[in-house]
Amino acid sequence: MLASYRRIFAPPGTVAFTLAGLCGRLSSSMTGVGTLVMIATRRDSYALAGAVSAAGVAAVALGMPLLGRLVDRYGQRKVAVRSVLVAAGPFAGLLLCVHYGAPTWTYFVCWPAASVQPNLGGMVRARWAHLHRDDPAARHLANSFEQVLDELCFMTGPVLSMLLCTTLFPEAGLLVAGLLSGTGVLLFAAQRRTEPPVRPVARGGGGAWRAAGLRAVVPVFLATGLVFGSMEVTTIAYTDALGQRASGGGMLALLAAGSCASGLAFGLVRFRRPAATRLLAGTAAMAGLLLLPLTVASAGAGTAVLAVALFVAGSGTAPTMVAGMTVVQEAVPEGQLNEGMALAVSGIVVGISAGSALGGTIAQHTAPGTGYLVPASAAVLALLLTAVGHRRLQRPTTAPVEPTAAAPATSAPAAPTEAPARNPAATVGADR
Secondary structure, eight states: OHHHHHGGGOSTTHHHHHHHHHHHHHHHHHHHHHHHHHHHHHHOOHHHHHHHHHHHHHHHHHHHHHHHHHHHHHOHHHHHHHHHHHHHHHHHHHHHHHHTTOOHHHHHHHHHHHHOOOOHHHHHHHHHHHHTTTOHHHHHHHHHHHHHHHHHHHHHHHHHHHHHHHHTOTTHHHHHHHHHHHHHHHHHHHOGGGSOOOOOBOTTOOOGGGOHHHHHHHHHHHHHHHHHHHHHHHHHHHHHHTTOGGGHHHHHHHHHHHHHHHHHHHHHOOOOSOHHHHHHHHHHHHHHHTHHHHHHHHHTOOHHHHHHHHHHHHTTHHHHHHHHHHHHHHHSOGGGHHHHHHHHHHHHHHHHHHHHHHHHHHHHHSOTTGGGHHHHHHHHHHHHHHHHTHHHHTOOOOOOBOOOTTSOTTOOOOOOOOOGGGOOOOOOOOOO
């Protein structure tokens, strides 16, 4: 397995931008817990903490696609560096406002402003797509590998953030997350030789949202985000109801571990089917596997059996995400790739937020374990949306691309258009 994945690191500079991107993406998995614990501890209000977090999520959902368009137009380095510098002020402002007890409205000014950052995971995947543009099998390996890194971040980030907040001081988790984010983004931007050239779409081509495949896949990602958000809240609520609240984090880690394992295995499979067909199979598997936690919890089988069920259920998410991002790569022109992936990730972010709220409401007002109906139903919704939009998901990009003077002279030419059935690759997003 390691030998198979080693080939994607053959181009010079790949290890450097991968590690820098990993540093920056680890921070994104720390900010949610860090913000909640910091505000809840200082202000003794989970309601306020949740409201501030929701404001940040809304800012991410709205701002990320706009920044993605800027990245496509001006390049990763220029936009990433400027965004870090702009966000540093309001980020520091939030920490100071919370620490010194500033008025509540200042939180709602600082946190949304600090939350708007480029989609670092999307920029990493754009580099893999550029470097392996003539090798679909390598792209598939690279994007599967990135999904595994995403899952590892979400296994370790929340635990690290909670540890820092509880052992040092309430602001420690978010402070370290901010330092990791800024350092990771700046180091990533410094890797100029692997940066994709700017290839804007010809004038009049419109935004990435005009691509039929993207419009079809974003609702699928939103439903998948519902799965993620509701699964986290439901699992924590269920273990708490059983008097084993401390095991909730471990349960979620097993869920992510199942996704890691399937992601690694998925990258080694050579596919002949189009990405849209793989997405349909992935959502079908996810919908079927998520019945396991629901069945176990409804039967009151206990946390040990639930742990196994969550590990198995998690194996359905990585193939779905990888295939979905492959559809995005095929659906939008090369010059709109960052915007397209940012729109997909925004759909996931909105889904996670809505899933957390819905899952929490059901968990609070129904019998323990009933909340697992939400992720199971959301997975079925993702399957139905994929089936309904299957035809549009198979449409490759047809938008023209024009060269630009901003592209480095040493950059390779744009990749030729490939038939979807020959492109088994791609990524996943996710900063969930």
